Amino acid sequence: MSMMNYAAGVSLKHATLGLLTYGPASGYDLLQKFRESLANVWPATQSQLYGELGKLAAAGLVTVAAEGPRGRKEYAITPEGSAELRHWLGEVPPAPNRRSEMLLRVFFLGMLTPEQAREYLDDRATVAAELQAELRELATTVDPDSGPLAVYGRLALEWALRFSVMQEEWATWAADEVRRAQEGVE
Amino acid sequence: MSMMNYAAGVSLKHATLGLLTYGPASGYDLLQKFRESLANVWPATQSQLYGELGKLAAAGLVTVAAEGPRGRKEYAITPEGSAELRHWLGEVPPAPNRRSEMLLRVFFLGMLTPEQAREYLDDRATVAAELQAELRELATTVDPDSGPLAVYGRLALEWALRFSVMQEEWATWAADEVRRAQEGVE
DNA sequence: CTTCGACCTGTCACTACTGACATGTCGAAA
């Protein structure tokens, strides 16, 4: 029984527990899933994941359910882990994203010439449009009734789609604003 | 002359340089500015900032332009610092946000009852609506021609506004989807 | 029967960030 549960609000922990609710898996397996489905939501490196699994096991939130060839350790979520995950999902308010490099740059666009500033914003619009195309492509690819991850995964996909639409529209508008301000001064 | 410039893509560095383009300031001053204007874009703690100023000075991107009472050190950006900032703004593509705790939770909403899942989504809609109200309030407060930060700051504000609108609409839609799926099964 | 790619776990050094602690000084109001 370890006395200190490690700090709250740490999402790698919950991402790992969440993936394990879909069935037991090794660190190696989980790493694939992180890359396949969570890459754009909560990426994790190999070193981080193996470390996390160790902590999770020490805290009793997962157990080594089976050992296989090549030193494979198959982890399974415990009832305590499951309770922790549900607690996090239902009772802990999500922390909003605090940092945006894209917006930070906007604050300092005044250092550039208006032309360069517009170029930056136009580029944002282009990138957002490209992302949109990729996402729409992806949406057609996803099997509508494959696995339970797909059910709520579609909601996440829709979010990303709407986000990229918003970003494109905003960037186009902002580039226009810059042009307008420029004309006003001249 | 230090041989190693510290790693690229580190935004606290550029946030600090950016703030210093508005005039010389002490660590203390900068900390206020971080809290006032960059809090929702790139927050920084005191310990981080003082450390950063030290590194920036060692790298020659800022200098101690004046020393005042209470050990006050007034930092000013150097031509090298200014060049670095412009390089970052104009030539280095911004890294997209990779992590979203909010979306991570969406992936695991299947662990909860559909009612709880809908509650989560409804809460997101509510929070987004509240944020929107605050932002609109803030928009009326901002002096339209105060300081150069305000010019591009307005673009950032508009982004936040559009983001919160998007989030609210998405969450409302998603809660509806969950209800629909629930009815489909019953 | 070899060999090679996929499988599999682990460690290390380093950077970024956080919150708390420690330590003082100046200036204005009481």
Added chain:
DNA sequence: TTTCGACATGTCAGTAGTGACAGGTCGAAG
């Protein structure tokens, strides 16, 4: 003239995250 709030700098231990290094094994195709 005291005292207190704002000014001001710095350090430290700890967590999170990254990329590289290191080492080993199984299974199937050639």
